Structure formats: structure tokens, C-alpha cells
Amino acid sequence: MIEYRKIQKRDIPLITELYAQYLNSGESISQSIRDAWEKGDYSGYIAVCGDKPAGFFAIREGIAFTYPHPELEAELSEFTKDKKTGYCDAILVTPEYRLEGVADRLREKSTLLLLKEGYEYFLAEIWIYPDGNAPARTTFESMGKPVWKKRIDGFYSELEKYGMGCPICGSHCVCGAWVEIIDLKRGKDDATEE
Secondary structure, three states, X not given: OEEEEEOOHHHHHHHHHHHHHHOOEOXXXXXXXXXXXXXXXXXXXXXXXXXXXXXXXXXXXXXXXXXXXXXXXXXXXXXXXXXXXXXXXXXXXXXXXXXXXXXXXXXXXXXXXXXXXXXXEEEEEEEEOOOOOOOOHHHHHOOOEEEEEEEEOOOOOOOHXXXXXXXXXXXXXXXXXXXXXXXXXXXXXXXXXX
């Protein structure tokens, strides 16, 4: 049976391992997660089955990406200026628990947490593989109404510059991203794409 609980300090090493195995790797990622936890800026939910991780949905406050995109961050900060905004640091379901509703349950619990903590907007950075697949996109669709969205090809092209690697492409990433601002308090109508 899968248990869903809020992320705790004891989960940080496991989350860091999962990040390195399935998402972006590198010491900067590990340090960033540890620093965010120590500052109280790391929350969300983790799913476990016995002693095995099934997945996690990690949240931080503000506007930020896997690595800096200053112009885009400034534009989105202006767009969300008076609204408490959170972003998805990572969402991951381990391979053996995919297609079992784990991502949906993590998203549901995390959305309720965001609303309880007064968040109005949520930034989703949705990884697009070189083949065009964006597996996490459906996970975010029912969080609320996207009020700003843009597809950006080559979004991760500078991962290596920041000491990170892509689990799909290696050190020379060609993956893109959907970047979306979701209004957590509104239904999921279509937004105008930029």
C-alpha cells in the first residue's frame, strides 16, 4: 500500500538520490535542495510503499527554474507580482509505480497544501523530451487554469554550464520545456500561448 505524507527532513537525502537518478544530477542540485530545506522553503508530498520510494512532488516559493533564465524570470515575476506564487521544484514517480495514479495523488495533495498556505499562482516547468513527449504535462492540467504558457525549445541547453547533466541527453541537452503559470483558484480553461 502506498503512503502519502508531507516531505520531512529525513526525506531530503532520498529525494536528492532520486533527483540524481531520474532528473538532473550534480552537486548544485543537492546543495540547492539542502539549502531550501534549511531556509524552510521546501515542501510538498512524498509517496512510499514500505521502504521503497514511489515518488514525490516538491514545492518552493517564488519564480525559479532548473537553472537561471533571468529575462523569463523577470517577465513572470512582473506577471505574478501581487500574487503568492509557488513553483514545482520536481515531480517524479519511480518507474515501478508509474500508471498507478501516484502522480495524480501527489498533485492533489500538493495543490491542497498550496491553497492552504495562501498560494494563488503556480509555476510549472514541464520538461519536453527530444522526441516531443512531455510526460508531466497531464499532471499539471487539473491544478487550475493556465493563465500564461509558452513552449521553449532548447530550454535546458546550458545544463552543463551549471554543473548538471540530463538523464536523456547527457551533458549536451536538447530538451525543451513548457513554462506555465497556473491560477490555482480557477478552472482549467485554455490560456493564450505566448
